[in-house]
Amino acid sequence: MRVAPGARLADVTTFRLGGPCRALVECPDARSLAGAVTALRAAGLPFLLIGGGSNLLVSDEGFAGVVVRLASDAPAFRCDGEEIVAAASAPLDALAAFSVRQALEGLLFASGIPGTVGGAVAGNAGAFGEDVSGRLVSVTVLDPDGQIREEDPSRFRFAYRHSEIPAQGAIVTEVRLRLASAGTGPLAAERDRILALRAAKHPDWRSIPTAGSFFRNVEPTSAAGRRQAAGWFLEQAGVKSMTDGGARVYEKHANIVVKGAPDCTAADVDRLTRRMAAAVKSLFDLTLVPEVRRIGHFPD
Template sequence: MERLAQELKENNVGKVLQHEPLAHHTTLKIGGPAELFIEPNSVQGLEKAMTLIKKHNIPWRAIGRGSNLLVSDEGIKGAVIKLGRDISDLTVEETKVKVGGGYSIVALATQLSRKGLTGLEFAAGIPGSVGGAVYMNAGAHGSDMSKILEKALVLFEDGTIEWLTNDELQFSYRHSILQNERPGICIEAVLSLEEGNREAIVEKIQKNKDYRKETQPWNFPCAGSIFRNPLPNYAGELIEKNGLKGYEIGGAKVSDLHANFIVNTGSATAQDVVDLITYIQKTIKEKEGIEMHTEVEIVS
C-alpha cells in the first residue's frame, strides 16, 4: 500500500491520504479509516488512479458525499475513491444538462430551477452527489433519476470508460447495474429536462426542501432512509406502528421525527447502527411477516 500511495502522489492524481477516518466523509459521522483515501483532481487523475489500483491489485470502492452509507468501525481495506469538487463540471444547453459525478444533487436542482428547467425538483433535499444518485437511482416525491437520465459516462475497474444509456443502466427501485452486475463509477451524467415556469419550479424546489426539513431529522447526523419501502407498505409507518420510534441502542436512535431514519445522537458506533437495524428487521418480521431490506449501504 505504501508503494501505491507513493506512485499515486508521483502521478499527481489528487489528494492521497493513508488511514483517513471516514467519519469525516459520511453524513452519519461514523466510520473507521480508509487504508488509502484518494480524491482525484480531475477525470484524468481518476483514470490514472484506477490504473494504478488495478496494477497493484488493490480492492476499491467509490463514495460521493457520504450519504446513504454506513462504514464499519474497522474502516475499509484497500482504496476509497471520493468524487468531489474537482469532478463537478456543469454545462447547460437548452434542456440538456451535462454534469460531473461529484456535483451536489441538491445544488444542481437549485441551479436548474433558476434557469426554468423542470424535472429535477424531486432531488431538492437529497444530500448526495450526481454520481451517487445515478448509482442508487435516487428518488423522492414520486420521481427518480431514471425519469430524467439520458446516459452516464462510467469508469469501470478495468480502466475502460463507456457511455451507458438509461436502458443499459437497468434502473429499478433504488438500483442500477453499477451496484452489482457491472461495478463502476459514474463520472458524468447527461440529463434531459424540460422548460417550465421558473417561478413555479423554484417554488416547488423550496416546498420540497421545506418538507424534508419538517419531516426528516437533518439536525442530527444521519444517512437518509435506512430501509427500502416494502411496497405497498412504507418502512417508516411499519416501524412506527410497531412502537420503535425513538428506540435506542448505544448512540444510535430511531428518529422521533421519521421512523425510517436512524440518527447518531453523538456517540454512535457503526455497530450500534447495525444492531438497531437488525432489531428493527427482527421485530417487523415477527409482528408483520415482512422482510425489511436496507436502502443504506453497509460497508466493511
C-alpha cells in the same frame, strides 16, 4: 488528487461513523479519478468507490482496503438546450438548484437529497414518486477495462433505488439529463416548498448525523399494488422510542436512525437497526431490506 493514508471514514460519511481505511484517495473530477483508478489497477489494489457518503454505514473497524472518493463542491453543470450535462462528482442538490435557475423542470424531487450526482445515479435516488433514471439521456462511465464510454441508460437496468452500475464495476463520471422548459418563478417556489417539507420531516444531516431512510420501501404484494412506506410498518411496530447505545430512531420519522450522542458507534446503529427489523418481522412477518449499504465487518 489527494491521498490520505489511514484516513477515518467518519469524516467522509453523513453518519459521521466509521473507522480508518488503508488510504483515502480524494478525486474532485473525472480526470483525477481515471488517473487514480489506472494506478490502483496497475498495482493490483482493489478499492471501494464512494461519493458523498450519504447512503453508507461504515463499521467501527473501518475498511481494510483503499477508498476512492469522487466528490466535489464544484457545480460542474452545463446546459445544452433542454438538456443538462452534469459531472458525477457534483452535489445532487446543486444540480436541482441549477435546473431551477435555468428554468428547466424535472429535477425538483432531488432538492435537498445529499450526496453526489454519481451516487444518485448508481442508486437511482428519488423522492415523491420520481427518480433520477427517469431523466437520463446517457450515462458516461469508466469501465473496469479502463475505457470511458457514453452509454444508453438501458445498459444499467434501472429499477426502484437500484441500478446494475455497482455490479458491473462501472464508475459514473458524467450524465446527460433531459428536462422541460418552465417558468423560473414557479419552479423556485416549488423547490422552496420541497426544502421546507424535508426540513420538517428529516434531520439536517450537517448537525444531526444520519444516512436518511435506513430501510427500502416495501414492494407491492400484487401487480396492481403500490409500494408501501417502510416507515409505516416501523411506526406500527413501535420502534420510535427505540435506542441502542448512542443510536436512536429520529422522533419525526420511524425509518430514520440518527447518531444521537458523540460516543455513538456504528455497532450501536447496526444493533438498533437489526432490532427495528426484528420488531417488524415479529408483528407483520415482513423482512425489511436495508437501503443503507453496510461497509466493513459487522456481526452476522
